[in-house]
Amino acid sequence: MITDFVQNCIDGIMVGSGYSLLALGFTLVFGVLKRLNLSYGPSIMLGAYVGTWSFLNIADNIWLVLLTTICATVVIGIYVEQLCFRAVSKETTIASMVSSFAIWMQLEEIALHLLPERTYPFPAFFDSGLLEFGPFTARSEYLFMFVVMLLLLLILHAFIYRTRIGLAIRAYSDHPSASAYMGIDGSSVLFLAFIIVSIIGGIAGFLILSADSQITPFFGLWATFKGLIAMMLGGIGSLSGAVLGGLILGVIEANAFWYGDPVIRDISSFMLLFTMLIIRPGGIFGHKIEIHQKIASERV
Amino acid sequence: MLYLEDIRTFYGEIEALKGLTLEARKGEVTCVLGPNGAGKTTTMFTIAGILKPRTGTLFLEDENLTHVSAQSRVRKGIALVPENRLIFPQMTIAENLDTGALSRPLKDAGIQEDILKMYERFPRLHERKEQMAGTLSGGEQQMLAIARALMAKPKILLMDEPSLGLAPLIVKEIFNIIRQLNEEGVTILLVEQNAKMALTVADHVYLIEQGKVTFNGNPSEIHQDEVIRRAYLGSEVS
Numbered sequence: 001m002i003t004d005f006v007q008n009c010i011d012g013i014m015v016g017s018g019y020s021l022l023a024l025g026f027t028l029v030f031g032v033l034k035r036l037n038l039s040y041g042p043s044i045m046l047g048a049y050v051g052t053w054s055f056l057n058i059a060d061n062i063w064l065v066l067l068t069t070i071c072a073t074v075v076i077g078i079y080v081e082q083l084c085f086r087a088v089s090k091e092t093t094i095a096s097m098v099s100s101f102a103i104w105m106q107l108e109e110i111a112l113h114l115l116p117e118r119t120y121p122f123p124a125f126f127d128s129g130l131l132e133f134g135p136f137t138a139r140s141e142y143l144f145m146f147v148v149m150l151l152l153l154l155i156l157h158a159f160i161y162r163t164r165i166g167l168a169i170r171a172y173s174d175h176p177s178a179s180a181y182m183g184i185d186g187s188s189v190l191f192l193a194f195i196i197v198s199i200i201g202g203i204a205g206f207l208i209l210s211a212d213s214q215i216t217p218f219f220g221l222w223a224t225f226k227g228l229i230a231m232m233l234g235g236i237g238s239l240s241g242a243v244l245g246g247l248i249l250g251v252i253e254a255n256a257f258w259y260g261d262p263v264i265r266d267i268s269s270f271m272l273l274f275t276m277l278i279i280r281p282g283g284i285f286g287h288k289i290e291i292h293q294k295i296a297s298e299r300v
Numbered sequence: 301m302l303y304l305e306d307i308r309t310f311y312g313e314i315e316a317l318k319g320l321t322l323e324a325r326k327g328e329v330t331c332v333l334g335p336n337g338a339g340k341t342t343t344m345f346t347i348a349g350i351l352k353p354r355t356g357t358l359f360l361e362d363e364n365l366t367h368v369s370a371q372s373r374v375r376k377g378i379a380l381v382p383e384n385r386l387i388f389p390q391m392t393i394a395e396n397l398d399t400g401a402l403s404r405p406l407k408d409a410g411i412q413e414d415i416l417k418m419y420e421r422f423p424r425l426h427e428r429k430e431q432m433a434g435t436l437s438g439g440e441q442q443m444l445a446i447a448r449a450l451m452a453k454p455k456i457l458l459m460d461e462p463s464l465g466l467a468p469l470i471v472k473e474i475f476n477i478i479r480q481l482n483e484e485g486v487t488i489l490l491v492e493q494n495a496k497m498a499l500t501v502a503d504h505v506y507l508i509e510q511g512k513v514t515f516n517g518n519p520s521e522i523h524q525d526e527v528i529r530r531a532y533l534g535s536e537v538s
């Protein structure tokens with residue numbers, strides 16, 4: 001009984017680390033730009049499609065797939081940045097969101113032209129193996145994803161809080177015009193943020209899909225849902241919040257699936273978000289962020 | 301040190317600066333006075349490179365900076381203390397100071413030393429260095445804005461209404477700081493509404509009205525001019 005529950009939680013954390021990876025990208029764009037990039041999920045999907053395409057048409061080499069997936073996601077990220085974020089003025093937040101939604105449609109269309117069938121295989125990173133820890137088990141590719149996710153969190157955290165470039169990014173996000181007076185070039189910050197976020201997205205897409213070993217055009221929608229819910233659970237703009245939100249979402253889903261069925265699992269994530277928005281609208285770490293912002297904006 | 305010649309800056313089709321000529325001499329406090337909407341902030345933004353003038357030239361020492369970007373101008377030694385302070389509210393005081401030094405090369409070993417100097421000059425910032433800047437009082441925020449700009453090690457410090465919205469006692473403190481900085485050799489271009497206080501620190505005064513310089517002289521000359529005295533200092537000053 002309790003063993004089942006613990007095993008569910010392990011499974012949830014494994015799958016949830018994929019959600020965490022997606023949420024990291026969402027929260028970074030939102031935290032830096034204060035704007036929602038709705039085409040993030042589809043960008044990852046298309047990037048992974050290019051990866052699959054190279055797998056089918058160029059060579060059966062996993063490193064090539066990883067590289068093409070990341071590079072394609074970065075190129076698409078730059079395209080989105082130029083079209084929806086740079087060109088659209090800072091005052092019109094909604095316009096960025098709407099245009100990034102329009103890009104979503106465009107990206108799905110391109111994916112369908114690239115590979116017209118519904119489902120394609122996505123190569124596995126290494127042969128799947130079941131690791132045993134006493135009575136508990138975990139699949140090796142998920143454990144690998146979990147470790148990579150934690151590493152990325154550490155690297156990102158160090159980058160944002162310990163480097164000069166990170167300082168410039170935070171200054172821009174805190175007060176864009178004041179950062180310009182400090183000699184920070186806002187458009188470089190924007191560009192860099194999109195590149196970083198796209199690299200994370202490419203890695204996330206690659207790891208999730210290679211654990212799943214298949215890809216469909218629905219991956220864009222799926223990634224958007226999971227990433228956004230995980231981000232909102234954790235608290236928008238918080239890196240560790242995004243990771244925690246993803247893991248919690250995974251654990252709840254795994255248990256809902258075990259004690260219920262796939263439908264209950266899907267409903268559970270929305271119920272979770274719903275409950276969270278009522279009892280703690282800012283997310284787990286969002287409360288702290290919200291208070292900071294409130295005090296800060298009252299004074300300035 | 302800083303020369304502006306026949307600068308005309310536009311907001312769309314609105315001409316905010318209509319041929320402005322101005323000089324800030326090395327080691328002096330140059331003060332710009334003028335009514336609301338005269339173009340004082342526009343002048344500061346044009347010097348900092350935030351706004352691009354349609355015509356005119358701008359020199360810092362012997363270098364023509366007219367077509368140089370705002371980022372490079374910070375690196376070349378122009379630092380701005382903006383109107384309304386505009387510190388980074390969700391970053392700590394220490395981090396705010398760090399942003400000021402972003403224009404300096406990474407290898408510059410003097411940065412840490414300069415941060416300590418700032419804390420020495422502004423002990424109140426030192427006490428609160430890990431506190432979020434948004435929680436500071438108005439006067440403390442102004443000090444932080446000045447310290448942040450000084451972290452860039454500027455050749456010339458532009459200050460846009462540093463006394464704005466502050467209590468008289470704090471205003472005095474701010475002007476003491478300006479005087480002290482000037483004694484240490486910092487060149488300052490100061491925009492002020494508080495003419496009385498400004499004239500106590502100024503070496504040279506410009507009066508701007510509707511985007512043009514209408515008076516240019518030293519503080520004693522402004523005291524002699526009946527009209528200006530009435531308008532900016534009130535009639536009780538002699």
Ligand SMILES: Nc1ncnc2c1ncn2[C@@H]1O[C@H](COP(=O)(O)OP(=O)(O)OP(=O)(O)O)[C@@H](O)[C@H]1O
Nearest residue numbers: 311314316334335336337338339340341342343383
């Ligand atoms: N963004 C803008 N768009 C259009 N016009 C502007 C803009 N900013 C300033 N102006 C106009 O330019 C003129 C000069 O403004 P500026 O802010 O330089 O005045 P100021 O001397 O700094 O005034 P204050 O003492 O109130 O700060 C004003 O007539 C103002 O209405």
Ligand SMILES: [Mg+2]
Nearest residue numbers: 340341342383
């Ligand atoms: Mg002004």
